[in-house]
Amino acid sequence: MADILILGANGQIAQLSENIFLDSTGDNMKLYLRHADRLRDRASQYEDRIELIDGDTTDVDKLVGSMRDIDMVYANLAGDNLKEQAESIVKAMHASDKTRLVWISTIGIYDEVPGKFGEWNNKTLADYLPNYAAGAKVLEDSDLDYTIIRPAYLTNKDEVDYEVTQKGEPFKGTEVSRKSIAQIVVDIAQDPSKFSKASIGVNKPNTDGDKPSWV
Template sequence: MMKILILGAAGRIGQMLTNELLNKTDHSIVLYARNGHKRLTITDDSREVIFEGDFKDKNSLIEAMKNVDLVYVNDMGNEHSTKTIIDAMKDAGVRRVISASILGIYNEVPGAFGVWNNKMIGLDSSVGSRMKSQIESARLIENSNLNYTLLRISWLYNQEGNTRYMLTKKGEPFKGTQVTRQAVVQLIMDIIEEKSDQYLKVSIGVSEPDTDWEKPSFY
């Protein structure tokens, strides 16, 4: 049994992951979010606790990390927050982290979809500053000496029951244009329960099989 900290627990994937952990494991969960007591509801007070704070509040992060075995980071869109999380983990003595990033941080998306993706969220797009932050956050995680798993997630949508995912390694071309939040949560659950070292210190692309298109189906 583990104690798992979800940073960004009020996000959609954070909430879905919480439900899966409660329903399918015996792990205890620390839910960390801004205004967490207003935005989150405890369903099992013997296994859940809420901490309020943001990702730049090192003291709150350290307090939330007490006796935690694994941290899930739901957003890496601010490199200063990522650095604070890493520093807090080191001070708290927590080594294991799963971090959600986005596709394209290594310019690894080929073909027409790569052109479209870069136009939408790449360095030259209207949200290019956020891509810069994602790139720097990934660099910080990879150089942190933590036992990290970095998830480079494709374009997200919801579909109940669709937990299909495929993975690409760092250095390989990214494949697939989309993936469900349900599949991402399934992957995180699989990583949490994995007993081998195959997910340690790796950066993996996450998408849905058979979606090698010019853009996601919902665009």
């Protein structure tokens, strides 16, 4: 049984992972987010397994307190300050003597998406890629045991169906389900050696194309 700190716990992938943790593991969770009342009902329903924390991920002191007695940090974050958030998390993990971190990023941060899809992705995410790349680099430059997950374009399909590419390999496919990403997070919590010190691209097999199918 593990204890997981989930940062950005109201995100769609985060909530799917919380459901899987509750349904298929005995793990306990600390759900960390701004305006924590949004998850009050969930925390009340599972008060023996969930602790709710209202906080900002740039608040190092709050993070340090939240990391007490946890085994893994899972960050499901967004915003214009991802580098600052990453730096705060790394600092807090050092202060708390914690090492295992799972971080959700996006495709294209290494210019790894080939062909016409890569060109389209670079244009579509032009305002976001530098921010996500900067956040990922903070982790890669740290001594943490991180896993960076770079999902393809996300769907709400009720399926777990994915394949993985490593950093330095061309990205495959155009889409993947949020549930697949959530399952990877839970799987890492059960086996912390899985995708250790890795930045992985994740896609659904056989979804290659110039754009995601719904565009």
